[in-house]
Amino acid sequence: MLAKRIIPCLDIDDNRVKKGVNFVNLEDVGDPAKIAAEYERQGADELVFLDITATNQKRSTMIDVVENVSRQVFMPLTVGGGIKNLDDMQKLLKAGADKISLNSAAVANPSLIQAGAKKFGNQCIVVAIDVKKNQNNGQKLVYTHGGKQATKLNAIEWAKKVVDLGAGELLITSMDKDGTKSGFDIELYQEIGATVDVPIIASGGAGNIEDFVQVFKEAPVDGALAASVFHFGELTIPQVKRRLELAGVNVR
Amino acid sequence: MITLVDYDAGNTYNLQKAFAYLNVKTNLTDDPEEILASEAIVLPGVGAFQSAMKILKAKKLDTTLQKAAEKGIPLLGICLGMQLLFDTSSEYGMTEGLHLIPGDVIELPEKKGFKVPQMGWNQNKLLQPNSEFAMLADKYTYFVHSYYAECESKYVVSEVEYSANVPAVVQNKNVFGMQFHPEKSGHVGLEVLKAFKERIVFK
Numbered sequence: 001m002l003a004k005r006i007i008p009c010l011d012i013d014d015n016r017v018k019k020g021v022n023f024v025n026l027e028d029v030g031d032p033a034k035i036a037a038e039y040e041r042q043g044a045d046e047l048v049f050l051d052i053t054a055t056n057q058k059r060s061t062m063i064d065v066v067e068n069v070s071r072q073v074f075m076p077l078t079v080g081g082g083i084k085n086l087d088d089m090q091k092l093l094k095a096g097a098d099k100i101s102l103n104s105a106a107v108a109n110p111s112l113i114q115a116g117a118k119k120f121g122n123q124c125i126v127v128a129i130d131v132k133k134n135q136n137n138g139q140k141l142v143y144t145h146g147g148k149q150a151t152k153l154n155a156i157e158w159a160k161k162v163v164d165l166g167a168g169e170l171l172i173t174s175m176d177k178d179g180t181k182s183g184f185d186i187e188l189y190q191e192i193g194a195t196v197d198v199p200i201i202a203s204g205g206a207g208n209i210e211d212f213v214q215v216f217k218e219a220p221v222d223g224a225l226a227a228s229v230f231h232f233g234e235l236t237i238p239q240v241k242r243r244l245e246l247a248g249v250n251v252r
Numbered sequence: 253m254i255t256l257v258d259y260d261a262g263n264t265y266n267l268q269k270a271f272a273y274l275n276v277k278t279n280l281t282d283d284p285e286e287i288l289a290s291e292a293i294v295l296p297g298v299g300a301f302q303s304a305m306k307i308l309k310a311k312k313l314d315t316t317l318q319k320a321a322e323k324g325i326p327l328l329g330i331c332l333g334m335q336l337l338f339d340t341s342s343e344y345g346m347t348e349g350l351h352l353i354p355g356d357v358i359e360l361p362e363k364k365g366f367k368v369p370q371m372g373w374n375q376n377k378l379l380q381p382n383s384e385f386a387m388l389a390d391k392y393t394y395f396v397h398s399y400y401a402e403c404e405s406k407y408v409v410s411e412v413e414y415s416a417n418v419p420a421v422v423q424n425k426n427v428f429g430m431q432f433h434p435e436k437s438g439h440v441g442l443e444v445l446k447a448f449k450e451r452i453v454f455k
Contacts, residue, residue, distance in 0.1 A: 001374065070266060071272070074266075074442060075437075096265065098396075121299060122369070123396050168369070197367060199367060222367075252373045
């Protein structure tokens with residue numbers, strides 16, 4: 001049986017790993033290759049690298065980061081942030097990425113999803129969706145540009161659309177939960193899981209070990225992504241996996 | 253020297269990096285003479301069967317690989333490279349493969365709860381305990397594929413459970429195939445590549 005995935009996320013800014021609390025305040029936690037190797041040792045199933053400043057500022061050196069990490073760490077790598085065209089995707093895949101994550105660019109230019117899936121295969125194309133609830137009407141809306149810009153897109157409808165266009169996986173971040181450490185947005189994943197049939201990675205809100213149990217037990221997700229709980233050593237991946245195993249969740 | 257067959261296959265660079273990490277020199281080439289003179293051949297591959305076969309044929313690498321296998325050179329196909337070793341594939345219409353392992357490549361069956369492609373870590377069940385790859389017993393390796401090889405169990409070294417029993421490692425004499433990506437399967441994957449080098453190629 002396929003194992004549920006535990007995925008640390010490395011937010012990269014100018015060659016360094018950072019973790020933004022609610023995407024705004026940045027705190028330095030170090031060197032990408034060293035952190036990636038440590039996570040491989042711990043038993044992470046995959047790593048996500050997000051170039052968090054690339055959309056708003058000039059493109060950073062993600063290709064070098066990926067090239068360097070993939071010489072030392074032999075596990076699936078997903079790269080996102082600031083990817084605008086097929087040429088960007090090709091360069092990152094050649095540098096050692098396995099999957100490309102599109103966010104703002106997919107909203108601005110949905111045909112990029114289709115073009116990427118056609119050229120590199122659906123399994124290569126992840127669409128990342130940042131979701132925030134409108135406090136007045138309860139509508140779940142898609143945000144872009146690192147969560148700074150609201151769109152009019154309904155998150156559930158957008159998820160369905162990107163899968164129809166060829167996205168092979170969805171990385172769904174609940175902005176309401178991100179940085180709060182109050183648990184994953186279970187309802188959001190249940191709703192999206194009932195709509196699409198590609199793997200879903202849950203992101204935003206992991207604070208303690210029971211949050212991982214809850215998201216895998218109660219929502220149809222294939223992986224759970226977290227950053228600060230792992231980066232600051234509040235939880236280790238072996239701890240999380242042992243707990244999941246006890247709860248009857250299949251892990252590696 | 254271990255030759256990596258160069259035909260724009262996708263995962264070539266990551267395989268090269270994994271071998272480099274293990275201090276194994278590899279030669280990336282599409283030259284039939286170099287391939288036939290090598291000590292072992294690795295056939296990578298990501299993408300669709302039909303277009304991959306077309307490129308191999310255009311470069312006359314189909315007959316080269318068949319000759320190499322006949323000469324007894326260890327040949328390892330990885331992911332799509334493994335699927336190409338079989339007789340046929342039904343991906344985008346029936347296409348003939350390299351006929352180096354008897355069997356056919358077909359789509360993973362649709363079954364509730366099993367998404368296609370299979371993407372992620374799955375647990376190997378070892379069927380041949382005397383295999384050079386016996387270290388795979390109960391270990392998880394990383395898979396990304398929508399089609400799988402259907403073949404007689406005598407060719408299956410290990411398999412994983414999905415919407416079908418999916419052969420993970422296959423062998424027919426000196427011809428080996430891996431459906432998973434050893435270059436993306438962490439420590440276990442590196443062990444597998446090391447075993448290929450130490451127990452099969454330079455034993």
